[in-house]
Amino acid sequence: MVPEATFSSYYGRPVLKEPVWRAPDVPGYLFLGGLAGASSVLASGAHLSGRRELARVAKSGALGAISLSAVALIHDLGRPERFANMLRVFKTTSPMSVGSWLLAGYGPVAGAAALCDLTGKLPRAGLAATLGAGLLGPGIATYTAALICDTAVPAWHEGRREMPYVFAGSAASAAGGLGLLATRPPGARPARDLAVLGAAVELVAKRQLVSRLGGLAEPYEAGRTGAILRLAEVLAAGGMAGAVLGGRSRLVSALSGASLLAASAATRWGIFEAGMASARDPKYTVVPQRERLTRRARGAADGPGPPRGGPIG
Amino acid sequence: MSDMPADPAGRAGYAAGHPPRVGFFTDTSVCIGCKACEVACKTWNEVPEDGLRLTGMSYDNSVGLGASTWRHVAFIERSVASGGTIPPEPPLLTGGLPVPPSSPEGGGPDVTGDIRWLMSSDVCKHCTEAGCLDVCPTGALFRTEFGTVVVQQDVCNGCGYCIPACPFGVIGRREGDGRAWKCTLCYDRIGSGLEPACAKACPTESIQFGPLDELRERAQSRVAELQRAGNGKAQLYLDGEGNGVGGAGAFFLLLDEPEVYGLPPDPVVPTRDLPTMWRHVALAAAGLAATAVALSLGRRR
Numbered sequence: 324m325v326p327e328a329t330f331s332s333y334y335g336r337p338v339l340k341e342p343v344w345r346a347p348d349v350p351g352y353l354f355l356g357g358l359a360g361a362s363s364v365l366a367s368g369a370h371l372s373g374r375r376e377l378a379r380v381a382k383s384g385a386l387g388a389i390s391l392s393a394v395a396l397i398h399d400l401g402r403p404e405r406f407a408n409m410l411r412v413f414k415t416t417s418p419m420s421v422g423s424w425l426l427a428g429y430g431p432v433a434g435a436a437a438l439c440d441l442t443g444k445l446p447r448a449g450l451a452a453t454l455g456a457g458l459l460g461p462g463i464a465t466y467t468a469a470l471i472c473d474t475a476v477p478a479w480h481e482g483r484r485e486m487p488y489v490f491a492g493s494a495a496s497a498a499g500g501l502g503l504l505a506t507r508p509p510g511a512r513p514a515r516d517l518a519v520l521g522a523a524v525e526l527v528a529k530r531q532l533v534s535r536l537g538g539l540a541e542p543y544e545a546g547r548t549g550a551i552l553r554l555a556e557v558l559a560a561g562g563m564a565g566a567v568l569g570g571r572s573r574l575v576s577a578l579s580g581a582s583l584l585a586a587s588a589a590t591r592w593g594i595f596e597a598g599m600a601s602a603r604d605p606k607y608t609v610v611p612q613r614e615r616l617t618r619r620a621r622g623a624a625d626g627p628g629p630p631r632g633g634p635i636g
Numbered sequence: 637m638s639d640m641p642a643d644p645a646g647r648a649g650y651a652a653g654h655p656p657r658v659g660f661f662t663d664t665s666v667c668i669g670c671k672a673c674e675v676a677c678k679t680w681n682e683v684p685e686d687g688l689r690l691t692g693m694s695y696d697n698s699v700g701l702g703a704s705t706w707r708h709v710a711f712i713e714r715s716v717a718s719g720g721t722i723p724p725e726p727p728l729l730t731g732g733l734p735v736p737p738s739s740p741e742g743g744g745p746d747v748t749g750d751i752r753w754l755m756s757s758d759v760c761k762h763c764t765e766a767g768c769l770d771v772c773p774t775g776a777l778f779r780t781e782f783g784t785v786v787v788q789q790d791v792c793n794g795c796g797y798c799i800p801a802c803p804f805g806v807i808g809r810r811e812g813d814g815r816a817w818k819c820t821l822c823y824d825r826i827g828s829g830l831e832p833a834c835a836k837a838c839p840t841e842s843i844q845f846g847p848l849d850e851l852r853e854r855a856q857s858r859v860a861e862l863q864r865a866g867n868g869k870a871q872l873y874l875d876g877e878g879n880g881v882g883g884a885g886a887f888f889l890l891l892d893e894p895e896v897y898g899l900p901p902d903p904v905v906p907t908r909d910l911p912t913m914w915r916h917v918a919l920a921a922a923g924l925a926a927t928a929v930a931l932s933l934g935r936r937r
Contacts (some may be wrong), residue, residue, distance in 0.1 A: 333710060333898030336695045336700055340805040343796040362923055368932025375930075405774075408793045412775035415914075416907055419797050457929075461921035464662035468920070469913040473771060473906050474800035480906055481914050487920035496923055510647025513932035520927060531639015602800060609895045612902035 325336040332605040332611060339475055341602045348399040348528040350595035351390050351469050356499065357494030358387035360464030363433055363515060365498050367457030370450065375513055377451070379440050379503040381498065385456060386437035389430050389463075394428075418469040429459040457583070465496035471598060477608055478542045478601035479594075485532035488560060492528055495521025497587035500562065503580025515566045515576070518583050519636055522559045525590060528558075539607060548593050553588035559583045639761060641783075641848040642764045642883050645892040646781035657783035658826060659885035660835065660843055661851035662899075664756035665870065667842040669695060671755045673707040676837035681706065682820065684810075700898065701758055703808035703871070707834050710897050712754035726770055756897050760785070760806045761836070761874060762817035763905060766819075768798035768807050770907040776816075783848075784821040784885055792816050803881070803903035821885065848885060858894030861891055868893060873899060880904030 332338070342349075366381035397406045409423035432455040439449025468490040472483035479486070486520045495517050502514025529552070543552060562582035569575025601607040645654050665846075676885040677683065686704040692699055694711035701708045720846050762784045767775040769785050774790035777798060789808075794814040798807050821834035829834070835845035844851060855872055862870035873894050874884040896899045 331893060331895045333712070333896065334691075334696075335701075336898055338805055338895070338900045340702070340712075340799045340802065340808055342800040343809045361928065363925060364928035365932060368929045372933050399796075401809050402792070403798065405791075405793035408774040408776070408796070410789055411791070414770075414773065414775075416770040416910065417773045417797070418910075418913075419771065419795060423773055440727070457925075461925040464924060465917045465921045469910065469917050472913050473910050475767065475799075475803040475903075475906050481911055482911070487913070488923075489922035490741075491924040494696060500930075516931045517928055531920070550801065554715040573667075588825060605895070605898075608900055612900055614897070614903050631856045 324627035329433065330606060330609045333607060334591075336368070336605065336606050337603050338608040339602045342474070342476065345399055346592070346595065348395040350588075352395045352492070352503075352590040352611055353471075353595065354493075355388040355392040355395070356467055357420075357464045357490060357587065357591070358497040358584075359385045359392065359430075359433065360462070361491075361494035361498035361517075362388065362501060362548070363429075363453075363456035363460030363463075363522070365435070365502060366436065367453055368513060370453045372512070372513075374510050376510045377502055377506045381500055381514075382437040382453065382456075384501045384505070385460070386431045389426070390432050393426070395428065418473050422463075422466045422470060425459060425462050429456060429463050432456045432459065457561070461491070471594070471605075474598075474604045475608075476598045477539055477611060478536070480530045480536060480597040481536055481539050481611070484527045485535070485595075488528040489525055489532060489594070491527075492521045493587045493590050496525055496559065496562075496583045497521075499566075500580040500583030502576050502589065503566060504584065505580070508573055508576050511576060513572075514580075515570055518580065519563050519566050519625055521581050521635040522563050522583055522586065524585070526556060526559055529590065534630050538610060539601065542597040542607065543593070545600075548596040548600060550591050551596065552593035555586045555593060558586035560587060562586055628630030641852065642877055643783065644766075644779055645781050645783040650781045654781045656847040656849070657885065658821070658849045659762060659851060659887070660759060660832070660845055661755055661855050661887060661889070662820070663842050663889045664845065665754040665756070665842075665857070665858075665862060665867070665889060665891055666840045667709070667757055668756035668845075669709055669711055669753065670839060671709050672837040672839060673834035673843055674698060674705070674709060675857075676833040677819075678709045678762055680825070680833035681820070699858065701760070701804075701806045701808075701818075703810035703813075703817040705812070706759065706817075708758045710754075710756045710758060712892075712896060714754060715745070715750060715754040740820075754891055754896065756888065757834070757838075758897070758899070759886050761804055761881065761887075762819075762821055763885065764877070765801060765883035765908065767801035767905045767907055769814075770905070770910075771797045771801040773797060780823055782821070782824075782826055785825065786820045786823050787816055787818060789815055789817075801906055803900055803905060810926040813885065823873050851887075855887065855889055858891060862889070862891075869893070880908070 362381040366378050369378035377524040388416035397403050413419040432452045436456045439445050465487050468486035471479045472486050499514045500516025527605045533543045565579030641657050656725050662870045684704050698705045761871045766785045776788045792815040831845040873890050874887040877883040
C-alpha cells in the first residue's frame with residue numbers, strides 16, 4: 324500500500340478530461356483488433372504448414388473481428404460520416420493516424436485472404452493476401468498500446484513500457500483461443516501453443532505493469548475494474564490449464580479456447596476502465612507530478628539518490 | 637532576463653518572415669473575478685451556453701475549461717483563520733501608468749472578512765509541444781503562423797483523441813455537435829491586428845496579450861515585485877521553455893501552487909515518450925510474429 328498522500332485540487336475536480344471514448348466500442352476494439360491481428364499471423368503459419376482447418380478458422384476470425392472493429396471505431400466518432408478524414412494525413416506522432424493507415428491496408432487483405440479461402444477461388448492471390456495480412460497483423464495487434472499510452476491519462480501513460488507486451492500477449496491468447504474453440508484438437512496444436520504462451524506473457528506483463536506503478540496501481544486494483552482484471556486472470560489461468568491438460572478432448576479444448584478469449588476481452592476492458600478511473604480523480608494526476616517535482620528539487624539540492632514519496636502539500 | 641520563446645510556427649514550416657509568437661500572460665494577482673473574459677469570449681466566438689447552474693464552488697458556475705468554455709475563471713476561498721495571515725496586498729500593476737491613490741480602507745478587492753480570494757482566468761496554453769495537435773489523426777488541429785494551436789471545424793471528425801492527450805484537460809467534445817472545440821486565441825481577431833476578446837474585455841489587465849518574449853519579461857519583473865512585497869508563494873507557471881510542454885503560449889502568475897487552481901503541477905506532453913512507445917510496440921509486434929510463425933511452422937507432426 325502506498326501511504327495516503329495529501330494533495331490540493333480545485334474542489335476535487337479532475338485536472339484532465341476523461342476520454343470521450345465509450346464502452347463497449349473502444350475496449351471492444353482493443354480486443355477485436357488484437358484478435359484479428361494475431362489471427363492473421365497464425366493463419367499465415369497454418370496456411371504455409373498445410374493446416375487447412377486452422378488456417379480457415381484464423382482467416383475467417385480475422386475478417387470477422389476486423390469488420391466488427393471498423394464498425395465500433397466509426398460508431399465511436401463524434402462525426403461518423405467524416406471517418407474518411409482519418410486518411411487525410413499521415414502522422415507518426417499520432418498512433419491513431421498510424422493505426423488508421425494500418426487498418427486501411429490490413430482490412431482489405433485480411434478480407435481477401437478469408438474470401439479466397441472460403442470460396443477456393445484465386446489460390447495465389449489468397450496466399451499473397453494471407454501473407455500480407457500476416458505481415459500487418461502484429462502491427463494491428465500492438466499499435467493500440469501506443470494509442471492509449473500516448474495520452475496524459477496517468478494509468479495508461481505510466482504503463483507505457485509494459486502495455487505493448489500485455490497487448491501482444493493478450494492478442495496471441497485470443498487468436499489461439501479462437502483456434503482452440505473452432506478447430507478439432509490435432510490441428511489446433513499451434514493455436515494451443517500460441518494461446519498458452521500468449522496468456523502467460525499477458526499475465527506476467529500485466530503484473531509487472533501494475534507492480535511498477537506504485538500509487539497508480541490503485542485504479543487497476545480497486546473496485547469493479549479490479550474485479551474485471553482478477554476475473555481475467557482466473558479465466559486465463561483456467562484456459563491455460565485446460566488447454567495444456569485437456570488438449571485431446573474436443574470439449575475441454577473448446578472451453579479452454581473460449582475462456583482465453585474471454586480473458587483477453589476482460590483484460591482490455593479492465594485496462595480501459597482503469598485509465599478512465601485514473602483520469603477522473605485529480606489525485607492520480609497531482610500526486611505523482613508533485614512527487615516528481617519534489618524528487619527533482621531534492622535531487623538538485625542533494626545530488627543523486629533522492630528519496631521517493633513524502634507527504635504532498 | 638527571460639529566454640527567447642521557441643518558434644513552433646517556424647518548426648511547422650512557416651517561412652522566416654512569419655509573425656512573432658503571441659500569447660497570453662494572465663496575472664492572477666489583479667484578477668477581480670468579473671468574468672468579463674468568459675462573456676467576451678463567448679460573445680465573440682459564438683460559443684454556446686455551457687450550463688446555468690449553481691455549483692457550490694464559490695462564484696464559479698462554469699466549472700472548468702471545455703468544448704464550450706474557452707475562458708474559465710476559478711474562485712478559491714481561503715479562510716484566513718485556517719490559512720494564517722493575509723499576505724500583503726499585491727502592489728498594483730501600473731504598466732507605466734501613474735499609480736492610483738490607495739483605497740481608503742486599506743483592504744484590497746481580494747479580502748472580504750476572514751476570507752482571502754484567489755481568482756484566476758484559465759485558458760488553452762497553446763503549447764510549444766502540443767499533445768492535442770500531435771495526436772490529431774485528421775490534421776484538423778494545426779499550428780498557426782502566430783505559433784498558436786487551432787481546430788479546423790470542417791475537418792474534425794470527433795475521434796476524441798486530442799481530449800486525453802491534453803495534460804491540462806483543456807479541449808473537449810461538444811455534446812450534440814460531436815467535434816472538438818477549444819480557444820483559438822481569437823485567430824480571426826489577431827489576424828486583423830486586434831487583441832483577443834478576453835484580453836480586450838479584461839478591466840484590470842489581468843489578461844495581457846502580446847508577443848511572448850515581451851510578456852515573459854513583464855512577468856519576470858512582476859513576480860519579482862510581488863515576492864519582494866512578501867508574497868512568498870507568488871510564482872510563474874509555464875513561463876520559459878524548461879517545462880514538460882516546451883513552453884506555452886499562455887502562462888500565468890499564480891499566488892499559490894498550480895494544483896490549487898486545478899492546474900497540473902508538472903505537466904508533460906504525452907508524445908515526448910512516443911518514440912519509446914513505438915520501440916516497445918515494434919519489439920512486441922516482432923515477438924508476436926516470430927512466435928506465432930515459429931509455433932505453426934515448427935512442430936509439424
